[in-house]
Amino acid sequence: MNNLDKGTVIRTVLLLVALINQFLVMFGKTPLPLDEESVNNLADVLYVAVSTLFTTVMTLITWFKNNYVTDKGKQQKEVLKQKGLTK
Template sequence: INQTLVMFGQTVLPISEEQVQTAGEALYIAGSTIFTMITAMIAWFKNNYVTYKGQLQKDALKQRGLTK
């Protein structure tokens, strides 16, 4: 945004390099946390018999003695 303002001769936004780095770090941490949470939920969902189809699979495995 600042670069565009400079190109059109407008005053730049008063943002320091430290503020940009702090915002970048905060976005990185937030993004990493969200990615980790979503990945964990997908892994949990895929590794458990949550859906109706999954329950049928679990019952079929039990009938054949393939589960604990």
């Protein structure tokens, strides 16, 4: 993993966090310690909405960004660097 781009690692980790959170929400679990007495229904709905929005945004960012994960992708990135076409 030492050859991976820092942005690729960050996007991948954030996507994994978003997906884990979304699975927890799907099964009625909340990663935050919220109990029924202290939270009303509006807060629950808001939490699910924000969680879904976060997952959707992270999925789109990860999908659209060029993540050089495979060997072919790493070679492509190296060629782009040599030609001055990427950071």
